[in-house]
Amino acid sequence: MRVVIAEDSVLLREGLARLLDDGGIETVAAVGDGPSLVAAVAEHDPDLAIVDVRMPPTHRDEGLRAALEARTLRPGLPVLVLSQYVEERYAADLAGGGAAPFGYLLKERVADVTDFLDAVRRVAAGATVLDPEVIDRLLDRVGGPLGSLSGREHAVLALMAQGRSNSAIAVRLAVTEGAVEKHISSIFAKLGLGHAPDDHRRVLAVLAYLGL
Template sequence: MRVVIAEDSVLLREGLVRLLADGGIETVEVVGDGPGLVRAVQEHRPDLALVDVRMPPSHTDEGLRAALEARKQRPGLPILVLSQYVEESYATELVGRGAAAVGYLLKERVADVAEFLAAVRRVAAGGTVIDPEVVVQLLSRRRRDDPLHMLTAREREVLALMAEGRSNAAVASRMTITEGAVEKHISGIFAKFGLEPATEDHRRVLAVLTYLRR
């Protein structure tokens, strides 16, 4: 796998390069600003772009904007965004632009190397990864009449794990329940969100987008 990193913190980006290398992932270029990211993606055509949300000059959303521009120029480019804090609007915009091959993680998740590398590979393979803390904040702030309020505690837990990109088997293992039970919870989520029968993966993504957009 070949990766481009866009991160203005020298310390963090060097750490990311080393972590990726230890996981057998090649970093083809490291840049410190948005224009550099767009150029590097065009030049190297990487398998994934690992991007900091806040970059120079204003340190607001330059990284996210550059990532979206890079994906516009190269449709389907897998993007994994890292953020210091939970910024729901950024997570919503990123996932809302295209549900496949995108991820949004807090930088603190990098400390769990195995989970971080798993997220990188999942996004590169076309999956979606949303930081659990983002899920928690989104779920906790919804109005009483929102479909999310209709979910049971178990369904919410399943939904949070789905947002992390977990398979039914992985959800079952994490929650210590059977895959059959997981399937029942997911069916309940689909029903309460009003998601009509379609391909399973498509509905899983729509379930995540439902609460990100509300």
């Protein structure tokens, strides 16, 4: 796997590259601003971009805007965003249209190396991975069909949004895999996601969860 890192903190940038290298993942470029991210994606055509939201010069949303621009050069580019804060609208912007895999993690999660590397690999492989705190914040503002989900169904959908498989959800919730499948079927029904050959209902459920 080949990764581009965009992070303005030199220490964190080098630390991320070291973690990835230890995990057998190649960092083909590590840059400190948005334009450099776009240039690196154009040059290296990476499998994943790891991007800080707040970068120079204003430290507001330059990283996000650069990631979206990079996707115009490389459609479908998986992007894993790292942020110090929970900022729901950034997750929604990245998920827009469901066109590409994305992840949103708080920087503090990088300290758990195993989980971080797992998230990197899952996003690169096409999964949606959201930090549990981001998911909790999203839950605070759900309504409509999402408001009809039971507590257990919310928990299952939250784990789906983290990119977990049915078997992993079953282990996390201490239930059978069959029970998880029943909950997911109920989620699909309540969200109005019927069978369609061209639709991925699991992805659509997560997008509905994000309010898209």
